[in-house]
Amino acid sequence: MEQDILNNYKQAAEAAANEAEKYKKLANTYSLLRLGIFGLMIFAIYLTITRDTFTIMAVAFVVLLFGFAWLVSRQSGYESQRDYYLDLQKINENEIAGLTNGGNLYDNGQDYSNDKHFYTSDLDVFGNNSLFHLINxxxxxxxxxxxxxxxxxxxxxxxxxxxxxxxxxxxxxxxxxxNTQTKLLFANKExxxxxxxxxxxxxxxxxxPGEKWLSIYIKIAPYLLFGVLIVSAFYPVFTLVATAIAFFNMFILVSxxxxxxxxxxxxxxxxxxxxxxxxxxxxxxxxxxxxxxxxxxxxxxxxxxxxxxxxxxxxxxxxxxxxxxxxxxxxxxxxxxxxxxxxxxxxxxxxxxxxxxxxxxxxxxxxxxxxxxxxxxxxYPEWTFPLIADTEGYTLTAKNIAHPLIRSANRVANNYELEDAYHIDIITGSNMAGKSTFLRTVGINTVLALAGAPVCASHMQVSVITIVSYMRIKDSLKESTSTFKAELDRLQMLLAAVSKDSRVFFLIDEMLRGTNSVDKYLGSKAVIEQLISKRGVGMVATHDLQIARLEDKYPAYVRNFYFDIQVQNGEMLFDYKIKHGECKTFNASLLLKQIGINVEEEE
Known part of the structure; x- marks a missing residue:
């Protein structure tokens, strides 16, 4: 299917290039004819001087003026056609680039980036290799x-x-x-x-000043001058009248x-x-x-x-x-x-x-x-339009949902179900097993769905919700903010949003990374329990297995999911598929071993 779409764009680009070349040749031909008009104008001036009559120049100029205007019009039309087909070629080539290497001649939306927005920074909505860059x-x-x-x-x-x-x-x-994109391409550089x-x-x-009387005079001026010129052909004295009218017209223009x-x-x-x-x-x-x-x-x-x-x-x-x-x-x-x-x-x-x-x-x-x-x-005809749910609880269900910014050959699809309910899903798993990508997959497809666009899934149903993410927390030298302080600020924003905004769905990836393991666990647990008390709904990805124990304390509210790995002959195999339950296999020691660091187990 994708190859058929690519072939269609390639054929359209080639056809546009051929048409552009045809109109380029026609425009060049009419450009040469315009030079001929100038030559005839010079010849008319020569005849006027040698024959000592103004009539030749007057008639020649009128005829040649209209001839020149016609040539300009024709050449301009051909140049417009040439430019249209050149732009059409660019539009089709841009779609080819988008399908093959993610290229796009349109703006990537970097100016709309905002690290303090609820989700756009964490979900790669704006900037290079972003959602905006993909579809804009x-x-x-x-x-x-x-x-x-x-x-x-x-x-x-x-x-x-x-x-x-x-x-x-x-x-x-x-x-x-x-066709419409082609006609608007000129604005891409404006x-x-x-x-x-x-x-x-x-x-x-x-x-x-004087616009009313000038409007009236402008209507009669050409008839007046042409009439006097015709009369001057029979009565030469009227040549002076014609000259006076011409000077008067120029005086008005100069004034x-x-x-x-x-x-x-x-x-x-x-x-x-x-x-x-x-x-x-x-x-x-x-x-x-x-x-x-x-x-x-x-x-x-x-x-x-x-x-x-x-x-x-x-x-x-x-x-x-x-x-x-x-x-x-x-x-x-x-x-x-x-x-x-x-x-x-x-x-x-x-x-x-x-x-x-x-x-x-x-x-x-x-x-x-x-x-x-x-x-x-x-x-991407395999994408689908989501259903917009009206349920009292939160609904976010999807089949074969995948990340739209990952090439189709490399992306792994998953299923997820939250139907008319209030849950917090704890997602545990090994490093690089797919936790963060899954959170972003759900988030970015929800952004698409609630903008009115198709989503990268075979089926999706979603309530109108507001995504709030806590994922890429960075320190800021400019604002004298440590990583931990930045995390606290983000948590404060998240809790405030859950309290004040309607239907917030949060995506949290590894909470409180900027502190020690004991505080990290106790703090993360406290935050999740506060979110439960506020009837918050969303996902929390973590390496901390103790957080998964919250399902025992809140079985009706907390659900456990995990991503795992298989180890075969010392090699790690990832399937990137989400499963119910909590993770039992971790890979940090194996990853360290691969770079020459052996981790000894404590006795």
């Missing part, structure tokens, strides 16, 4: 923020079910998903503050130059970006959605005609750029007051549409987050 396909900063927020906290049941339905629909439309600046620009009016420069400097930077986003909005709007959440999101765009409006603004901004093209810009400004006309168009657009834009871009962010959590459903 968000190119925009808003999309990254949205996905990070979903992984940072569980959603309520209704929201999870809406996301699951949306993800199932998106995963069934992989062509749409890949400045994270770009959208903020865009929203500020759109909400601030230019306050152009409003500061406003044009002010608006143009910002607009020029966002024109191409807006055009790219317009294409993305159109891809969302034109798709036929069935899932409730996708329909809701699409409805927000349809109501405000988002793609059409943003495409219109982008065109105004791009047209403004024409005025910077040497001779072409001069002609456009003389005849049409081109730069001023586009500035007024942009200001009118801002007045009518700026209030709807932030909501529209939030729609893109949510679709990016949905696309990201759909990645496992597409690339």
């Amino acid at each position: 396909r968000a190119a925009t900063s808003a999309g990254n923020d949205k996905l990070a927020a979903w992984l940072n906290a569980p959603a309520d049941k209704d929201t999870i079910l809406l996301r699951q339905e949306a993800v199932e629909e998106i995963s069934a439309k992989n062509d749409w998903k890949v 400045d994270t503050d770009q959208m903020k600046r865009l929203f500020i620009y759109l909400s601030m009016p230019l306050n152009l 409003k130059g500061s406003y044009i420069l002010k608006a143009g400097a910002v607009a020029d930077k966002i024109g191409a970006v807006l055009a790219n986003y317009a294409v993305v909005f159109k891809a969302i709007e034109n798709n036929e959605w069935q899932s409730k959440r996708c329909l809701e999101l699409n409805g927000k765009l349809q109501k405000n005609k988002t793609s059409k409006n943003i495409e219109e603004l982008s065109k105004f901004i791009n047209k403004l750029g024409y005025s910077l093209i040497m001779i072409v810009g001069f002609v456009l400004n003389v005849f049409f007051l081109w730069a001023l006309k586009q500035i007024i168009n942009i200001e009118n657009w801002k007045r009518d549409n700026h209030t709807n834009l932030e909501e529209a871009f939030d729609v893109i962010a949510e679709f990016e987050a949905l696309i990201s959590i759909a990645v496992p459903a597409i690339n």
Whole structure:
């Protein structure tokens, strides 16, 4: 199955590369034709001078202007197609990298890392080789923020079910998903503050003096000048009138130059970006959605005609750029007051549409987050969508649950069952037998489940719970914190969460490592008993067999599980399978022996 998925991505990448090469050649051809237009313009100037008539230049410039604009449009279209297929190739190659070596061109979420968060640091949710790095396909900063927020906290049941339905629909439309990712790839390298600046620009009016009468004059100016030029062909005296009108038009542009420069400097930077986003909005709007959440999101765009409006603004901004093209810009400004006309168009657009834009871009962010959590459903079809339980007690059951960050060839699956109950599970076992990995397996799959994503299991049912972990406890020179103090701080956070937050499920790996064995046992026992008194639910992994004796004291609340090893001819064999009961076999002395240290038993 995985090989079939890989082959599909490889074929798609190869096809995209071939299309990109085709459009590259076409774009180069039209680029050469544009040079020919400049040659014809120079020839027209030569004829005007030698024949001593302005009419030749006027007619030639109009004809060649339209010819040049057509060539620019065609070349631009081919370049856009070339760039699209190059990005499509990158998107497919990225999926290949993700399936083969864990690579990903998207952000790994390191900026969202927080050692003091309930679980994200312990469960490898953010950073290199993390859950975020595995699934993230968000190119925009808003999309990254949205996905990070979903992984940072569980959603309520209704929201999870809406996301699951949306993800199932998106995963069934992989062509749409890949196409949308391709159209958004440009944003993967953009400045994270770009959208903020865009929203500020759109909400601030230019306050152009005389805008009303200028709008009227701009409409009649080209007809006036063209009419006088035609008359001048029969009555040469009108050439002076045409020249006066041209100078008057340029005077207007120069007098409003500061406003044009002010608006143009910002607009020029966002024109191409807006055009790219317009294409993305159109891809969302034109798709036929069935899932409730996708329909809701699409409805927000349809109501405000988002793609059409943003495409219109982008065109105004791009047209403004024409005025910077040497001779072409001069002609456009003389005849049409081109730069001023586009500035007024942009200001009118801002007045009518700026209030709807932030909501529209939030729609893109949510679709990016949905696309990201759909990645496992597409690339790992053996994963499953979990059932969300409504039981009074805690429910967390799973069959063949495995760690999603371990390669499929190396991961070992386990079963676990906690159904409508309140239990603390003590997990004992040898070093490297799999205790910590199992805790992280349960935790990270729960994070996926409560974000609305598929999980790495053949079946899973889980209540809406809040994970609180106690696993990677580190000292901090910066904060002058010892390991033991860091452990106490984490324990305090855990106990407070169990007392105040609803439905906390804790994952504790080897409590109180920063103290002696007697205090470690007594302290761990006291903490677990306090958690029992608070009706806390979760797992505690430990090497201390005495902790397993708590099952004798609290048989209805404490359950024992273990991971063990088999020793054959002095070699340790791990099966990484969880079993009921307490561990009887430990391996520290064998591990020490392997590095040349013999441990003698005390008499």
